Every structure is written in C-alpha cells, then in structure tokens.
Amino acid sequence: MSTDEPYTVELTPHVHAYVQPDGGWCLNNAGFVSDGHSTLLVDTAATERRTLALREALLATGAPLPRLVVNTHHHGDHTYGNGVFQPEAVVVGHDSCRHELLAAGRQLHLLWPETDFGDIRITAPTVTYSDRMTVHVGDVEVRLVHPGPVAHTTGDTVVHLPRQGVVFTGDLIFQGGTPFVPMGSLSGSLRALDVLRALGAETVVPGHGPVTDPSAYDATERYLRFVADVAEAGRAKGLTPLETAQATDLGDFAELRESERLVANLHRAYAELEGLPEGSPLDAATVFADMAAMNGGVPVACHA
16 A cells, blocks of 8 residues: 555544545545444545545445534535535534534635545535534444634534544644644644543544544644744744744754644734734735745645
C-alpha cells in the first residue's frame, strides 16, 4: 500500500478510524461505529471521489451503510460528502454546525476553484443538539459532546465512546499538523483541551493525522500557548500578524505540517487581545492571503 493512500484502523471491535495521509489541507479523518446491523459514521470527506472511497472502505469491513452521519464541525473537508449517504442516513451535528454549514455553502470551491470536488450537494445536519447528546449503535454508547461555546469553530462536536475509551476529536487536534483556530477561538481551543482530558479516552482519533493518544493534548496546548505569547509580544511592538509571523522562530513547531497557519492563528489571537468576542468572523481573504505570503506567495494548496 502506498503511504499516501487512505487506510482503515480497527480501534476496538465495532469501531474503526479512517485515516487520510498525510493529514494536510483537505485530507481529514473519518470513522465509524457498527455492530453489523446499524452504523454511525463520523464525518465524510472533501470530495465525492474521496467520500466514495470511504464508503467502500466501510463496506469492506462488513458494516452496513450508515443510518447516522455525525459531523464534528461544518468545514467542507468533513462535510462535503454528507450527500453521498443520503437519503438513507440522517446527518447529526451541533446547532451551530448546521447554521455555519448552510452559511458557508460551497466554501472549499471558493478557496480552491481548481480542485475537482465532484458532485457535491451541501447537506446540513437535520438533527441537532446544543450541549450533549447520546445515541446507541447496538450496545455501543456514543456520546456527542459540544466543547464550546467556541473552539475550532462555534459548532464543534467531540464523539466519545466511553466504554471503548475512544474519542474522535474533530479538528480540536491535528496530529503532526499545525492547529488552526482563525474560525474559532484560541482561548476556547485551550479550554476544549480540558474537556478532552476529562473524558479519559486512551485512543484519540484527530481530525487530521494518524491515530494517537492523550499526549496530543499537551502538544496542542504547548503550540497554542506559544501562539498566545508570540501574539502578545508582536502586538505590543505594533507589528501586524503577518509581520509578527515572518519574524517568529518556530523552533520545534517548524516540524509541524502547514506552518503557514501561524499567521492565521495570530489573526485570531490579535482579535482576542483587542477584545473581540471569541468566534467573531475574521476577513478570510486577508487570512488566506497572509498564509500565501508565508508560503512565498504560493497559495495554500488543497491536497484532495
């Protein structure tokens, strides 16, 4: 198998993760829970082609097609494939996930117009919750937890399987990749890590990157606190987020994928230092232009 091909990992009986290497832009993870009679799918993928591959990988384990699709948040790499599983499946998400998904529409098409996303039908959750929700797949209890009010986005869902000791974090965790908080909150993302820790799961399926363990929480916290310190120092000097990012030595964090996300995260950190409410919309065009500047003028690339 090529190292860049998606693969399925059996985490426990009835529980699988679906990993898309290397976890870069648009290469998200998914997962599914099935007792052989019913299936719950956690997230889809950024393109029709990749979602169909996920569908085939699920069926290859003997699981039936999902009756429930849970979205960990609204971003297109996790939701664009929702329509592939309809009309059989009901899409579930946080109240704000539904609102944000409908407002965002074909967001990835706008960011990466050259990408072949295939037949994408924007399909928002039709069943929503506000704080916590529990569903059952056979004997498997699946808890949906909103770590909010704002973290990666305003509509995040953590999928926790307490008896199996498994948690699907969505994009609260990027294993091997740079965290990304401009559409949410730096402070809220730090608080969400405490929510994850309190769950006590030993197996952690991140939104991007390989399956890991709770050490990912500490690694993410170190990076986010680094961003907070860099933002405070840069703003005190009167520097823009881009100027601050360009002058920053990433040190050990330079090994993370998508290091250009630093400037996007600084935009969010600056906004919070200026007293704007967590989750307040930023100018996406400016954020992505600054990330391109960090790449030497080369736009951020979608790998889907």
